[in-house]
Amino acid sequence: MGSIFQIILQRLALGVITLLIVSMVIFVAVNALPGDFAQAILGQGATDEAVAQIRADLGLDQNYFMRYFSWLGNVVTGNLGISFAQMNFASNMGGDQLVGVVEQIAPRFKATMFLAGVTAMFAVPISITLGVLAALYRNSIFDRAVNITTLSSISSPEFFLAYILILVLAVLNPIFPSLSNVYEGMALGEKLNRTMLPALTLTLVVTAHMMRMTRAAIINLLASPYIEMARLKGISPMRVIVRHALPNALAPIINVIALNLAYLITGVVVVEVVFVYPGIGQLFVDSVKIRDIPVVQACCLIFAAAYILLNLMADILSILSNPRLRHPK
Amino acid sequence: MTQQLLKIRGLKIEGKSDEVWKPIVNGIDLDLKKGEVLGLIGESGAGKSTVGLATMGFTRDGCRISGGTVDFDGVDLVTASAAVKRNMLGKRIAYVAQSAAASFNPAHRLIDQHTEAPTQHRLRPKAESELDGMGLYHRLRLPDPDHIGFRYPHQVSGGQLQRAMTAMAMSCRPDLIIFDEPTTALDVTTQIEVLAAIRDIVEQFDTAAIYITHDLAVVAQMADRIKVLLRGDEVEEAETRAMLLAPREDYTKSLWAVRSFQRPAKPAVSTGVTPIVSLKNVSAAYGKSPVLFDVAFDIHAGRTVAVVGESGSGKSTTARCITGLLPPSQGHIEFNGEALPLDYRKRSKDQLRQVQMIYQMADTALNPRSSIGDIIGRPVQFYSGLTGSAKRKRVEELLAQIELEPEQYIDRLPSELSGGQKQRIGIARALAAEPQFIICDEVTSALDQLVAEGILKLLAQLQDDLGLSYMFITHDLATVRAISDEVVVMKDGRVVEQGPKAEMFQPPHHPYTDLLLSSVPEMDPDWLTNLLNGRGVDNIGDAAVGKM
Known part of the structure; x- marks a missing residue:
């Protein structure tokens, strides 16, 4: 087992380094956005003095390196800074309670994770089951139907799927609410009920990848001698696939699941907008609009971390799914 | 020894190449009695493995049985439904593949694969099959038979895996086992152990077997009768000793003659010459x-x-x-x-x-x-x-x-x-x-x-x-x-x-050279028996343990 821990530690270290590089890219990219907060907030009638004043207040007049390292230092200690919008509001209106970016993002992030989690709970088992069945009945009508359905749903724009679901499940048959404005402290049942439509929409979006990879990975193995052996032992086709093929097909499936879960965390802004779901995606887009750099950077960093962490977990799980590494000679 | 177990008549198999079905096997007849071992030999492409699999009513993807009957104990496996065949496979007809390393599922322990057939066919509960498996491992002289089953395939050597696979084929005490080149991938010294183990266990349980190989010397040790195939046709069939003594057909004779090629030795190198x-x-x-x-x-x-x-x-x-x-x-x-x-x-x-x-x-x-x-x-x-x-x-x-x-x-x-x-x-x-x-x-x-x-x-x-x-x-x-x-x-x-x-x-050889030389199978059907007697069975077992 020693070697596994070594591999995992290596991957973790690599993840941290990747995150560091990503932080630089984020910083450079965000600062390369045309215009800045001062101009965005003051609009057309901005005087140079007013712009300079706001910039000085926010520390935008310091050089890039200083700003990067002070930001990085703060991030490492868990301080993501204070939103420009908040600061500006406070200095104009005289409020003294500043809400940090962490406090601002936390509820949004929790909501996003909740939506991603509910979606994953539907999508992952459904995809794997459909993939296994499609592999079992490959080239049958069932296989083709599943492929066509999942491919059509992934090929349609998300908002289109969302409106169809609203039409069918909220308007024609009022089963779920069409607005998903969840908030903290809401009862779990109610929260689930309101999350259902966006979760279903996202399930339709991510199922195709995972299902098709499951099917392909299993079919890929069906010509292996050990599958032939299992058949020649008189094992039922279902058991051949579930017990003999699936365990050896896990690595590619896990990787595709990780990619789709990362997408659920980082790429669902359209669905959030349609259902008025208070996730992190909307906050991110709003902040980009007004060049609220601390919030944008924090969101980017969270997105990057989510990708890195999920891929890291996928790597580790793939390694663990290999009996050669789990049980060395 | 008299009861007919398997009767194949006019078996034809086709394979698909370039979208056209082409014949691979052109009408083979085959008879096997209970407890009898038939050797099936031929070069690659002769259709040996295809016939072996068809005996189980099975064809690989891209192949199909296009004619004939495979009558196993009264059931025609060509026309039988998938469910009927599944009920036979593993339970009454078992298969031992060429590459045990590839034919064991890498994701499961040996014993779990061993017990799968008896539990799935509802012959006996898993715990009982496990004990039985250990007993078989013991009979096949696997080292540490009580624990080796709890290893994964990659943790066990090729020769051991091949014996574990033979044990797995025995798990339901089938009437017939198809051995498809079970020792081809093994070293000569390992091959002997596997051959001896297979021969013993087939005798002990009075199991009928079809032994597929391209190695005449190996089949001479294992089979009661030999059938020679060439490009999907039968060349001849005879009792082992009769065929070894007097092969009838030219093709069979040519197979026998192959081992005779030998270059004349060159004179010794004179000393002082710089080697290449x-x-x-x-x-x-x-x-x-x-x-x-x-x-x-x-x-x-x-x-x-x-x-x-x-x-x-x-x-x-x-x-x-x-x-x-x-x-x-x-x-x-x-x-x-x-x-x-x-x-x-x-x-x-x-x-x-x-x-x-x-x-x-x-x-x-x-x-x-x-x-x-x-x-x-x-x-x-x-x-x-x-x-x-x-x-x-x-x-x-x-x-x-x-x-x-x-x-x-x-x-x-x-x-x-x-x-x-x-x-x-x-x-x-x-x-x-x-x-x-x-x-x-x-x-x-x-x-x-x-x-x-x-x-x-x-x-x-x-x-x-x-x-x-x-x-x-x-x-x-x-x-x-x-x-x-x-x-x-x-x-x-x-x-x-x-x-x-x-x-x-x-002679005299280094002991290891001696072991290598003496392990090369010879055409004499009594070679294996004599060799094992000469070495002493325990000796073989020790050699196995030492080498693995």
């Missing part, structure tokens, strides 16, 4: 684990040195050291008296040219998307700088040298060639560099005996014409006998014995 290649105390390691220890031997101009040993003995690693692919950790290699740089990247073009290699698997050693002309033309251009029509002319010369009609083959792809022809292309590619020294790494072990003999004759002819030196890596002692001048025996990364061929095949 000289290994000076070479040691090497993969990463931190050492694999070669102090290997030293010479290869003289125009001669063939056979390097023999079991898998893992360091034969191929030695070749990698000579080519510079794996720089030795200690020692050095001299070529015509001059030290070669250890790493191939530091060698000059001329030094690279002098050492060429021919590989075991011509299939994977040739680029499937390049034409034969390109495959051979590339080294011609690289080493001699010829282009255009001069290059083509040289390629044609090379093709003529390996006895393939240039016009006919130069524009073909490797997939359009037979195994023996592909290996000839591999030889031509090595010759294209105009080397003095060629390493042949198990070049005949993937080929049928007749084809292999053709390759050996060609190599011998080229040696006479071009004065080449060969290092011939092999585990097959018949090949050593046929072609070598000197022999180097390796074990566990060390040279245990070396000398001229005539001496090596005469």
